[in-house]
Amino acid sequence: MGVQTSPLEQLDLLIRARTPIIWVPTQEEERLETLVRAAARRLQDRLVMRWDFMGGLDAPSDRVGTADRNPLAALDGLSTMAAGRGAILLLLDFHRFLEDAAVNRRLRNLARELRRHSHTVIISAPHLSLPPELETAVSVLELPLPSGDEIRALLEGIANAAGQPLPFEVSDALSRCCTGLPEERVRQVAARALAQRGALGLADQVDILEEKRQAVGRTALLEYCSTSASTTDIGGHDKLKHWLEQRRLAFSPAAQAYGLPHPKGVLLLGPQGTGKSLTARAVAHSWGMPLLRLDVGRLFAGLVGASEARTREMIRTTEAMAPCVLWIDEIDKGFGSDSRSDGGASQRVLATMLTWMAEK
Numbered sequence: 001m002g003v004q005t006s007p008l009e010q011l012d013l014l015i016r017a018r019t020p021i022i023w024v025p026t027q028e029e030e031r032l033e034t035l036v037r038a039a040a041r042r043l044q045d046r047l048v049m050r051w052d053f054m055g056g057l058d059a060p061s062d063r064v065g066t067a068d069r070n071p072l073a074a075l076d077g078l079s080t081m082a083a084g085r086g087a088i089l090l091l092l093d094f095h096r097f098l099e100d101a102a103v104n105r106r107l108r109n110l111a112r113e114l115r116r117h118s119h120t121v122i123i124s125a126p127h128l129s130l131p132p133e134l135e136t137a138v139s140v141l142e143l144p145l146p147s148g149d150e151i152r153a154l155l156e157g158i159a160n161a162a163g164q165p166l167p168f169e170v171s172d173a174l175s176r177c178c179t180g181l182p183e184e185r186v187r188q189v190a191a192r193a194l195a196q197r198g199a200l201g202l203a204d205q206v207d208i209l210e211e212k213r214q215a216v217g218r219t220a221l222l223e224y225c226s227t228s229a230s231t232t233d234i235g236g237h238d239k240l241k242h243w244l245e246q247r248r249l250a251f252s253p254a255a256q257a258y259g260l261p262h263p264k265g266v267l268l269l270g271p272q273g274t275g276k277s278l279t280a281r282a283v284a285h286s287w288g289m290p291l292l293r294l295d296v297g298r299l300f301a302g303l304v305g306a307s308e309a310r311t312r313e314m315i316r317t318t319e320a321m322a323p324c325v326l327w328i329d330e331i332d333k334g335f336g337s338d339s340r341s342d343g344g345a346s347q348r349v350l351a352t353m354l355t356w357m358a359e360k
Contacts, residue, residue, distance in 0.1 A: 007143050011039045015046075015088070019139045020114035021107065021121045025128040026143040029092055031183050032124055035143070036090055046118075047087040049078070051094075071097045075106050078119055086118030095125035104133060111137035127309055145320045146183050151175040154183065155200065158190045164199040174200065177208045180320035185211060209290075212321065216292060221314045223293040225327070227281035234275055234282055240266070248287050251323060262323075264360065277329070284325040292318060293327045299349055307345040311352050 005013075014022055026032055033050065040046040050058040051074040068074065071094065078089045097103045107121070111134075114120065123138075130138060146154070152175035159166045166174075178186050189211050193204045213224040231241045247263040249255060266283075268276040284291035294314065300307045318326050 007141065008035055008038055008042075010141055011035060012042055014139055014141065015039060015043055015086075015120050018115055018118065019120065020111040021123065021134065021138045022141050023123045023125065023128065023130060023138045024141050024143055025125055027126050028143065028182050028184065029124055031146075032122075032143060033090060036088060036122060040088055043086070048090065049087060050090045050092070052092040053096075071100075071103050072106055075103075075110050075121075078121065079110055079113055081119065086120070088120045088122060090122045090124065092124050093126075094123045095127075095129050098131050098134070104131060108133060108137060127313070129309070144316075145180060146186070148175045148179055150183075151178045151181075151186055154186055155190060158187070158194075159200050162194050162199070164194075166200055170200065170202060173202055174204060174208070177205045179322075180212055180317075181208075181215060185215060212290070216317065216321070219313065219317055221294070221298050221310060222317055223295070225281065225284070225291040225293050227285050227291055229278055229281040229285055231282045231286050234279055237275070237279070240279070244283060244286060251287065262360075264357065277327075280325070280327040280329075284327075287325065290321055290324045291327060292321060292324055293329055295329055296331055296333065300345060307349050308352065311349045315352075315356050 011022070024032055037048050040048045051071075053069055053071075056069045057074050057077060068077070071091075074089065074091065078087060081087055098107070110121065128140060130140070152171050155174055155178070156166055156171050159171075178189070181189070189204065189208055190200060192207065193200050197203070213226075216222050216224040231244060234241065250260050250262055268279055270276060280293075281291060299310045299314065301310060318324065
């Protein structure tokens, strides 16, 4: 593909292309709604309607009537609107209702109608759990976690609002430290710092790292490991130590400016007690990076497609924490079994991980 585009540009393109249904797997509902309204302003100020089960349909009463908690009523309201300038219907947690045959069928019928008009349905859900019946009608838009520039702008805005402008070196260090956190978590960390010390500063990096440790722990897939082990604690393995010391320089600003590629990884093979786990911890400590431990067994689940979904979630979390060291523990235990016993899930998970590692 060509140059990467921002989520706003991708959403703008999908709406202009009259994509009937857009699925956004994210838990950042407030950020998504802000993104949708920004796209609507770019598209001749289209009408944005928001629906959730508790609040019903939030829209001007002269356009679609009063709020309604019935999911079918929300879809019918969009269907009865004239083409006009177009409207965007944002459905929050709507995936819960797609198991209902009537809702599923109504959404499929609506997809055909929307192609003839300028209306768009956007479904927000924590995960990508797309029903097979809707696969051809739905386009998926990935909403990545905030970039470093977005986090820097957010922190500077919060600091300016508090009357405590941030020097560039402080905002740059904090934004890099916050990489991997959702926007709401960044706001919470900044709010705690302002409440505790009255200003943001480099001392807040400790709190940010603790927040990231908790965020990783909440995924139940990865473990954030703190370690003080160094390469001097490893007996022998002189060639490996030399390689690690050389590759550590590949992460420096000068190496990045030169275009030097980052090291992809190391396979540590051997019986128990030969220092494999200690080496993984030492790599993270010597390179000054967070260490994420993956127990491959946590990726697998009983439902069809759940293992692949967990793998994508693990990859997304790892990429958000980058640069980091991913320690895949006992990889042979997870992928060494007969794939026929699990419906081929282990082979699909392995293929996903190998493709991801090859592209990095």
